[in-house]
Amino acid sequence: MSESTPVIAVQGLTKHYGGVKALTDAEFRLNPGEHVAIVGDNGAGKSTFVRLITGVEQPSRGDILMDGQPVAFDSPLDAREQGVETVFQNLALAEDLDVPANIFMGREITRLNLGPLSILNHRAMRAQSVEMLSTTGVKIQDLSEPMRGMSGGQRQCVAIARAAGFAKKLIILDEPTAALGVQETARVEEIIRGLKARGVPLIIISHNLRQVFDLVDRIYVFRQGRIICSRLKSETTPEEIVGLITGAIDPASLPQAEATTC
Ligand SMILES: Nc1ncnc2c1ncn2[C@@H]1O[C@H](COP(=O)(O)OP(=O)(O)OP(=O)(O)O)[C@@H](O)[C@H]1O
Ligand SMILES: [Mg+2]
Numbered sequence: 001m002s003e004s005t006p007v008i009a010v011q012g013l014t015k016h017y018g019g020v021k022a023l024t025d026a027e028f029r030l031n032p033g034e035h036v037a038i039v040g041d042n043g044a045g046k047s048t049f050v051r052l053i054t055g056v057e058q059p060s061r062g063d064i065l066m067d068g069q070p071v072a073f074d075s076p077l078d079a080r081e082q083g084v085e086t087v088f089q090n091l092a093l094a095e096d097l098d099v100p101a102n103i104f105m106g107r108e109i110t111r112l113n114l115g116p117l118s119i120l121n122h123r124a125m126r127a128q129s130v131e132m133l134s135t136t137g138v139k140i141q142d143l144s145e146p147m148r149g150m151s152g153g154q155r156q157c158v159a160i161a162r163a164a165g166f167a168k169k170l171i172i173l174d175e176p177t178a179a180l181g182v183q184e185t186a187r188v189e190e191i192i193r194g195l196k197a198r199g200v201p202l203i204i205i206s207h208n209l210r211q212v213f214d215l216v217d218r219i220y221v222f223r224q225g226r227i228i229c230s231r232l233k234s235e236t237t238p239e240e241i242v243g244l245i246t247g248a249i250d251p252a253s254l255p256q257a258e259a260t261t262c
Pocket of ligand 1: 020040043
């Protein structure tokens with residue numbers, strides 16, 4: 001496999017719900033170690049794109065390649081087993097389970113591995129949960145309470161801690177700091193920088209352009225169900241990105257810099 005084989009490449013990816021064209025002919029690639037942002041107005045198709053590449057939903061048409069090989073994930077669990085961790089916009093946590101059970105769902109630590117009769121190592125999972133959550137800076141008094149009673153920010157931190165802790169091949173964050181306070185947002189941004197240092201590729205969806213320009217290498221702009229442009233951060237500005245999002249700037253009018261596709 002060559003150095004330049006993308007971690008993930010998407011060709012012609014399309015999802016139509018009856019007459020609603022949520023995503024049409026999306027072309028996307030993420031290079032090894034790269035961090036990219038996806039930006040666009042509400043309803044532009046960003047979460048649809050994430051659901052398609054993580055197996056939550058199946059595309060109407062189009063191809064997804066990971067490390068150059070076609071993939072078709074049946075479910076987010078299938079994607080996780082292959083190293084793709086996602087924090088979904090709706091979080092996908094089990095309301096009735098506590099924090100360690102949510103963090104270790106599907107990869108429980110056992111004291112004795114007897115298949116379905118395995119004895120779970122609750123102490124180890126609890127200790128690791130405390131450690132993983134500490135990276136987000138969130139305060140949760142009692143980890144053994146079910147998720148149901150937790151705030152939006154606490155839930156978001158549990159989902160982020162889980163994804164960052166287990167991500168091997170790729171991490172996808174759909175508006176990860178939307179419900180977070182200033183300090184928790186700063187901690188999550190530190191986690192993202194740590195993933196960059198570890199070489200874990202990342203896709204972040206965010207409406208916060210300050211955050212986008214602080215964190216990523218490249219920006220994909222979604223507009224009305226299409227990917228209209230990809231811009232290297234070093235070759236664009238927040239004003240240009242806003243113009244692309246709103247339609248005030250026509251992507252065809254931009255200079256075609258190297259490694260920047262529009
Ligand atoms: N299950 C569905 N059935 C019908 N339409 C859908 C479905 N899911 C999404 N859509 C539509 O597809 C379009 C894209 O939705 P999507 O959730 O991908 O937007 P988004 O870019 O993530 O927006 P936001 O910034 O608000 O999260 C919207 O018009 C939405 O109403
Ligand atoms: Mg969304």
